[in-house]
Amino acid sequence: MQTARELKFESPSFIKRFKGMLGVDFYRLFHTPLFYIFLAIAAIIPAMLIGMTGMTNPDGTVTEPIFTNVWQAIAADTPIYGFEGIEKYANMNMVFIFGGIMVSIFIGHDYKSGYVKQLFTTHAKKSDYMMSKSLTCAFAMACMCVTYLLGAVLAGALTMTSFKGNFLNIVCAILGKMVMSLGWASLYAFLNIIFRRYFGISIASSFFFGTGILVIAVGALVGNTPILNIFLYGASVFACLSSSFANVLACLIVSVAWTGIYNVFGSYILDKSDVY
Amino acid sequence: MNAIEIRNLSKSFRGMYAVDNLNMTVPVGSIYGFIGENGSGKSTTEKLICGLLVPDGGEIKLFGKDYTDAGRRVRVGALIENAGCFPGSSVWNNLMMQAINLGLENPEEEINRVLKIVRMEDSAKIKFKSCSLGMKQRIGIAMALLGDPALLILDEPINGLDTDGMRIMREILVDITQKYSTTVLISSHILGELEKIATHYGIIRRGKMIQELSAKDMEGRCRVFVSIKTKDMQGAKAALKEEFSDVREEDEYIRVYDVDDTEKIVEYLFKSGHVVNEIKKNKIGLEEYYIELMSKKEEE
Numbered sequence: 018m019q020t021a022r023e024l025k026f027e028s029p030s031f032i033k034r035f036k037g038m039l040g041v042d043f044y045r046l047f048h049t050p051l052f053y054i055f056l057a058i059a060a061i062i063p064a065m066l067i068g069m070t071g072m073t074n075p076d077g078t079v080t081e082p083i084f085t086n087v088w089q090a091i092a093a094d095t096p097i098y099g100f101e102g103i104e105k106y107a108n109m110n111m112v113f114i115f116g117g118i119m120v121s122i123f124i125g126h127d128y129k130s131g132y133v134k135q136l137f138t139t140h141a142k143k144s145d146y147m148m149s150k151s152l153t154c155a156f157a158m159a160c161m162c163v164t165y166l167l168g169a170v171l172a173g174a175l176t177m178t179s180f181k182g183n184f185l186n187i188v189c190a191i192l193g194k195m196v197m198s199l200g201w202a203s204l205y206a207f208l209n210i211i212f213r214r215y216f217g218i219s220i221a222s223s224f225f226f227g228t229g230i231l232v233i234a235v236g237a238l239v240g241n242t243p244i245l246n247i248f249l250y251g252a253s254v255f256a257c258l259s260s261s262f263a264n265v266l267a268c269l270i271v272s273v274a275w276t277g278i279y280n281v282f283g284s285y286i287l288d289k290s291d292v293y
Numbered sequence: 294m295n296a297i298e299i300r301n302l303s304k305s306f307r308g309m310y311a312v313d314n315l316n317m318t319v320p321v322g323s324i325y326g327f328i329g330e331n332g333s334g335k336s337t338t339e340k341l342i343c344g345l346l347v348p349d350g351g352e353i354k355l356f357g358k359d360y361t362d363a364g365r366r367v368r369v370g371a372l373i374e375n376a377g378c379f380p381g382s383s384v385w386n387n388l389m390m391q392a393i394n395l396g397l398e399n400p401e402e403e404i405n406r407v408l409k410i411v412r413m414e415d416s417a418k419i420k421f422k423s424c425s426l427g428m429k430q431r432i433g434i435a436m437a438l439l440g441d442p443a444l445l446i447l448d449e450p451i452n453g454l455d456t457d458g459m460r461i462m463r464e465i466l467v468d469i470t471q472k473y474s475t476t477v478l479i480s481s482h483i484l485g486e487l488e489k490i491a492t493h494y495g496i497i498r499r500g501k502m503i504q505e506l507s508a509k510d511m512e513g514r515c516r517v518f519v520s521i522k523t524k525d526m527q528g529a530k531a532a533l534k535e536e537f538s539d540v541r542e543e544d545e546y547i548r549v550y551d552v553d554d555t556e557k558i559v560e561y562l563f564k565s566g567h568v569v570n571e572i573k574k575n576k577i578g579l580e581e582y583y584i585e586l587m588s589k590k591e592e593e
Contacts, residue, residue, distance in 0.1 A: 028364035044386075130378060132390075138343040138366070139395060139440075140364075
């Protein structure tokens with residue numbers, strides 16, 4: 018029999034714990050097809066939207082181009098929060114909708130497979146789980162933004178759509194959207210923690226919030242007010258083709274602030290409720 | 294120091310107590326057989342120890358410290374209900390994820406080590422969903438064994454396995470405790486199998502621990518008896534009742550309890566005019582002991 022003297026127990030530091038948790042999530046991200054499928058989806062969407070430009074309908078008429086400029090597929094010209102034409106919303110913000118579905122599947126599988134038991138039986142803390150999921154999924158969504166950009170540029174080049182625009186503004190818009198991935202990923206992780214036993218509801222809620230329907234509704238009622246920038250969807254819209262570094266900074270602040278809020282509440286819920 | 298020490302642990306679901314003021318002590322280095330009928334609270338207790346459920350009240354200590362202590366938790370391995378693996382990923386990838394989570398220094402080496410213990414060295418590349426039930430259970434054990442656990446919690450690891458699967462699992466568990474001195478808490482319905490490996494027992498009923506005892510104590514408490522078959526069973530039974538205090542007819546045999554002297558019985562029956570056709574010495578096993586204990590509790 019093992020004696021008490023032979024047993025050694027060393028508490029792992031936060032860094033060791035978190036490194037382990039983050040390592041698991043990234044290993045899983047790169048070793049399962051889910052991530053690559055969503056990268057491909059993110060690239061195909063803008064390509065399809067731009068590719069539809071100038072298509073001939075069966076009745077001989079030519080489809081009205083959705084975009085006259087490739088960068089319109091990336092972001093709106095100016096921040097518009099209320100509902101306008103659908104084309105104003107068909108930009109890189111769509112990554113956040115599909116990203117929501119990806120996060121739901123990613124976290125949902127933890128519970129569905131029972132892997133979450135393995136995680137929490139050992140030293141992993143609930144707050145590590147929330148943080149790690151937010152960061153991993155934010156990384157995945159940021160990568161989706163990159164493939165979205167590549168899809169748009171490639172389709173634009175093939176269809177000879179205009180690339181005219183201010184380089185700095187475009188970079189700021191793209192960076193702003195990428196930075197917002199963290200806030201969105203945290204929101205989705207939080208929603209999936211709440212609905213962890215109901216996979217379908219998790220996906221539906223991610224889709225619902227990902228569309229920014231609430232902010233759009235408020236925008237439609239109260240008009241284009243910068244106060245809406247404090248919300249995830251508002252800040253994402255704020256990253257537009259007239260963006261500067263100030264916009265990127267604003268996006269970063271909003272994204273980090275919401276990440277903090279969602280992580281605190283998500284960890285609290287996990288701590289106070291049964292895991293499995 | 295005990296590996297697990299539980300005091301007044303309670304857990305309810307919608308007002309129904311699954312675990313009700315439970316006390317439990319698992320000595321370091323033991324194989325603790327956790328026994329109870331369906332819904333008695335075995336799995337709930339194990340999930341509570343693993344930190345998967347939030348207790349309503351009570352105290353759980355692992356190796357002398359609160360069960361939430363990260364230093365204790367990092368040395369706990371568990372197989373609760375299923376292996377908890379991603380079905381689309383290979384056995385290797387599933388084990389690698391847990392090895393990374395535990396922050397193991399040489400994950401590849403460690404994975405090879407645990408695969409060898411569970412005799413699955415050649416199955417690392419197979420997808421988890423393609424594995425048989427027996428293989429899945431063994432992968433679950435391998436997963437729990439990563440990182441040199443001081444405590445293994447296994448919930449029904451032999452359920453659904455065929456005879457050969459059960460034998461392999463038994464050998465693995467004995468190997469683990471002998472070579473690695475790991476404390477094992479194991480619940481099972483298959484008491485015959487449990488009896489072969491357990492050093493301690495805990496019997497739970499309706500969320501309460503009704504008895505804890507070592508295998509030695511169990512041995513002492515298990516009654517011996519002699520089973521007899523004669524031509525005239527009723528006559529022989531009546532004759533034996535005159536001489537011996539506890540004589541019953543069970544399973545087509547006359548059983549004379551607390552006696553192991555077969556010669557004395559044969560002689561006595563011969564003198565009473567009965568010829569013994571069959572006689573054998575027996576001992577009540579864990580299963581019979583458990584059934585008897587449960588029926589006593591039912592009567593109470």
